[in-house]
Structure formats: structure tokens, C-alpha cells
Amino acid sequence: MTTETGKRKIMIFDTTLRDGEQAPGASLEPEQKIVIARQLAKLGVDVIEPGFPISSPGEFAAVQQISREIQGVEICGFARAVKEDIDAAVKATADAERRRLHMFLSSSNIHLDFQLRKSREQVIGIARQMVAYAKQFVDRIEFSPMDATRTGDEFLFEMIEAVIAEGATIINIPDTVGYALPEEYGAMFTRVMKNVRGGERVLYSAHCHNDLGLAVANSLAAVRAGVSQVEVTINGVGERAGNCSLEELVMALETRKETLGVETAIQPEQIYATSQMISRAMSFPIAFNKPIVGRNAFQHEAGIHQDGLLKNRNTYEIMDPEKLGIPRSMIILGKHSGRHAIKHRAGQFGVELNEQQLEEFYAAFKTLADRQKVVHDHQLLELVGQAKGEVLEPYKLEAVQLVTGSTGHRMASVTVRNNATGEEKLYTGSGDGPIEAVVAGIKQALPFDVEFADLELYSLSSGEQANGEAIVTAKAHQTSYRGIAVNGDIILAAAYAFMAACNQAARDQRPQGKAEDAAFAGEVEITIP
Ligand SMILES: CC(=O)SCCNC(=O)CCNC(=O)[C@H](O)C(C)(C)COP(=O)(O)OP(=O)(O)OC[C@H]1O[C@@H](n2cnc3c(N)ncnc32)[C@H](O)[C@@H]1OP(=O)(O)O
Numbered sequence: 001m002t003t004e005t006g007k008r009k010i011m012i013f014d015t016t017l018r019d020g021e022q023a024p025g026a027s028l029e030p031e032q033k034i035v036i037a038r039q040l041a042k043l044g045v046d047v048i049e050p051g052f053p054i055s056s057p058g059e060f061a062a063v064q065q066i067s068r069e070i071q072g073v074e075i076c077g078f079a080r081a082v083k084e085d086i087d088a089a090v091k092a093t094a095d096a097e098r099r100r101l102h103m104f105l106s107s108s109n110i111h112l113d114f115q116l117r118k119s120r121e122q123v124i125g126i127a128r129q130m131v132a133y134a135k136q137f138v139d140r141i142e143f144s145p146m147d148a149t150r151t152g153d154e155f156l157f158e159m160i161e162a163v164i165a166e167g168a169t170i171i172n173i174p175d176t177v178g179y180a181l182p183e184e185y186g187a188m189f190t191r192v193m194k195n196v197r198g199g200e201r202v203l204y205s206a207h208c209h210n211d212l213g214l215a216v217a218n219s220l221a222a223v224r225a226g227v228s229q230v231e232v233t234i235n236g237v238g239e240r241a242g243n244c245s246l247e248e249l250v251m252a253l254e255t256r257k258e259t260l261g262v263e264t265a266i267q268p269e270q271i272y273a274t275s276q277m278i279s280r281a282m283s284f285p286i287a288f289n290k291p292i293v294g295r296n297a298f299q300h301e302a303g304i305h306q307d308g309l310l311k312n313r314n315t316y317e318i319m320d321p322e323k324l325g326i327p328r329s330m331i332i333l334g335k336h337s338g339r340h341a342i343k344h345r346a347g348q349f350g351v352e353l354n355e356q357q358l359e360e361f362y363a364a365f366k367t368l369a370d371r372q373k374v375v376h377d378h379q380l381l382e383l384v385g386q387a388k389g390e391v392l393e394p395y396k397l398e399a400v401q402l403v404t405g406s407t408g409h410r411m412a413s414v415t416v417r418n419n420a421t422g423e424e425k426l427y428t429g430s431g432d433g434p435i436e437a438v439v440a441g442i443k444q445a446l447p448f449d450v451e452f453a454d455l456e457l458y459s460l461s462s463g464e465q466a467n468g469e470a471i472v473t474a475k476a477h478q479t480s481y482r483g484i485a486v487n488g489d490i491i492l493a494a495a496y497a498f499m500a501a502c503n504q505a506a507r508d509q510r511p512q513g514k515a516e517d518a519a520f521a522g523e524v525e526i527t528i529p
């Protein structure tokens, strides 16, 4: 299919809710699957594989509900080459606006000999019978010869020809164990397309696993060989090392579309929100250096890079994070940062530094940066304030005392200084956990409503002296604010991070302190199912 711009359309088949969910520990509740399917539709995927209906009543119900509700996306029921699986998949997807059945059966010797314990003749017979059986109910049938890349041409072609003859309309050739190399995988499609009888009647699809870190490269090789569909998961979640990651593949296709001559229907601005939703729903953290959606993917700490970026973003970035819905700052201050970046960041808070103040501040900044990985905004403002002889943060968390333990309510007393009035007051709070108690105390010091919306915690070092990093998202004035803090005590890290987010919200109300950078006022609303 050709798009309006004359490029070849690549269909994105999302299997986050089926193959992605097969990752150990990734299990989702049916209600979570429904919320995620809505987001996948918003993201613009062409096909959703919401689950394996025979596998459990909850799975069946989720596939059925998604089929009933989600419009404009093809819904795919997954099945072994077994009547009961096909019946369940057919029934679960019966109400879908558009649907397909995805049937798989192993083709490699190792699977036939040890898993299925069947001969090639028997397997071809089952494949024929089951495709013919399914064809009575569903027109669009996708067939996957499982472990295709360890099968060998002769039997692979025979199996594909057999299922096409029975009515399969989409042939997905999976690299089930992530064994293929890109040139091999691409060449396999070329040979199949050239040699398989009836092959001109079907669509071809790639499905790659990441055991050798080659899932995206292999999928790209398949695209170059002419497949019309690629099967992917959000964040690359899936069996073992995972599947081909949607965001990596789509952004490779988008960024290099002139070279590749292809396009997808994915809405890039939904990528980050979808990635966050999956990470939270599955409780799978995203590696800091993960392409596209990792927290470092668009952040820069090195002074020379920061200087280049401030002059022109394209010097060190090949994609625009804001187009992917990423509310992240490009500038992270640390020991590798230079004067250009520091001056720029201070300027974003409405603080001008003259040459002498900058030099004085720069020395103190480097000393602090040597001691810790990142200098956070509230620390920057404290240092800048010292250099200028001013107090720049609206509020300061002066002290925290906690009564905590394994039973009963946790109690906190917090001392907060209002820097505008100089008033210092003690507030008390309680909650089921220590963070809730501290947050309840801090909230009382603020003249506006604020919600503690989200907390990410990371360990930055090891051993008893380990430092914890807390990233808190607070919501106030219909905007999200992120505060980051590091402390040896994770409760204090969360408290300082919350205070930092509240200070951004407070500054946002003052004209001179209006933040221009998306890092301070995140636009993205992420509903975690
Ligand atoms: C590459 C992939 O991602 S394949 C998909 C893998 N996903 C899953 O397995 C998740 C959901 N699975 C389940 O809930 C269960 O495994 C079920 C409900 C499907 C089956 O459960 P059980 O009937 O208890 O069988 P079990 O899982 O122990 O064994 C699998 C059986 O299916 C057979 N089988 C495997 N693949 C196929 C296939 N494509 N077609 C037909 N039979 C198959 C196996 O040979 C084995 O049969 P046997 O019992 O005769 O030895």
C-alpha cells in the first residue's frame, strides 16, 4: 500500500498485550488491558493483538471487551493450531469492527522433535486442517511458522505454501528465539517472496525477538526486503530479552524515511505517554539509556554538547523530543557542564548572572558537582542565590522529624520556611506511610492546592551508604511539575523532591519566574491503569 506522500505504508502490529505480556512478571489485569488498548488506538497502531483467549477466562474477557470497544483498529485473536484455541479466539473477537485470527505452529526440527513430537508430514497436515477450519469463521488469517529462522528453506516454503493454499492471507515469519542476523533475515524474506507458490496473494510480516539485541535491526532488514507489517511491543517488552520495540522501529522508519521510502500511521506525540503507561502497568522500569523513551535519551550533561545544543539543537539530536511528547529538559547540570549551560538554566528561572557572579558561582558549582552525579535545580538556585546574595526558592524545607515503624500511622513534623516573609513554621502530618505523612505536613505550608501525583525512586549507589534519587511529580494549577532530589535517606529524598516540585509551582505563579522549559511544566498527562 502506498501513502499520500508516495511512500510504502508499513503496518504496525502491536503485540504488547500478548507477546509483551508473556514476559515474566508482566501480567496485566483485564481492566488494565482495556485502558492500554485505548491508548494503543490513540497511538495509531494498525493491529492490536490483545491476548491469547484460550489461556484464561480473564484473558478471554479482555480480548472480547477490546474487540467490542476499540474502533478503527484491527483486533487479532491468537491461537495454537488447535480447534479449542481457534474457537476461543473466534468467539472473543466476534464483535470486533475488523478482526483477524493469528495461528502459529512450529516449523523447526528442534520444535517438531522435542516440543510437538510430530513429523513434518503430521505438522503440515495439522496446519492445513486448522487453517481450513478457521477459514470458515474468519477471512483474514495470519499464520506464523514458529522458530522459522531455524527451519531451513525447504520445509519453511512447504509449510507456507500449504497454509496459503488453505486460505491464510498474512504470513508472519518469526525469529522466535532472536537467532537471525539482519542480512540473513532480510534475505530469507526475499527468497520466500520469490519462491513460495501463491506468495503474491498474501501480506508478509516480521516478528523479531531481541536475544542478541538485533530485533530492531532484523525488523528493518525485513522492511527493506519488502514486508508490509512489523510486529512490535511498547518498550520492547516480551519473552526473555523482549520483542522489537515499537518506539525504536517507528522512529528509525520516521527519521530515515527518505532513505527507506516507507511510512507508518503512528502518532509520535503519543509515544512517550504510551511507553510510561506500559512501564507503570507492568512495573517494568525503563533503562536510562533506552533509545527514544529512556530518561537520558534526550538529556545532555557534557558542556561542549550543551553549548552546541543551545546554539542549535540539531548539533547533537536527530529527533525532537517534544514531538514525541517527552517533557524532559535537554540540559542536565553536572561536573561535565560548562558556563553556557549554567547561565542558560539560571536564566530560565529569571536569574541573570554578571561575569563576576558567574565565576564565583562556577567554582562552587564544580565543587558540588564533583561530589554528586547531578546538580538539581533547587541546588542550582541555592548556589546562584548565594552568589547573588538573594534567596531564590519560595520555600525551604528546613527540617523533618518522623515517627515510623511497622504498625500504626506514621507521624511527621516538618519545618518549612517561607523565604518571602522569612517566617518559619512547624507543621505536622500523618499517613499510612512515612512519605504520605511528610507530604501532608508540607502541603499545609503552601497557599495553593497541590497533589503528590507520582514518585520514581532509584538507587544511585550500593552498600549501607547508598544514595537514593527521588523524582516526584506534583500537580498544581492544572499543571504537572517534577522535582528531583538525592539523599542517603529515601524519605528525605522524596520530601526534598516534593518541595522542589512545589517551589516550581509557586514560582510559576510569579511572572518573573515563569519556566519556559518543558522540564519544569510537563504537559503530558499519563493515566496509569
Ligand atoms: C512464541 C510464542 O510466543 S508461543 C505463545 C506462548 N504463550 C503462552 O504459552 C501463553 C499462554 N499459554 C497458556 O495459557 C497455556 O500454555 C495453554 C492454555 C495455551 C495450554 O496449556 P496446556 O494445555 O496445559 O498445555 P501446556 O502449555 O502445558 O503445553 C503446550 C501444549 O501445546 C502444544 N503446542 C505448542 N504449540 C502448539 C501449536 N502451535 N499448535 C498446537 N499445539 C501446540 C505442545 O506440544 C503441548 O502439547 P502436549 O500437551 O500434547 O505436549
Ligand SMILES: CC(C)C(=O)C(=O)O
Pocket: 019, 104, 144, 146, 147, 172, 174, 175, 176, 177, 207, 209
Ligand atoms: C508465534 C509467534 C508469532 C511468536 O510470538 C514468536 O514466534 O515469537
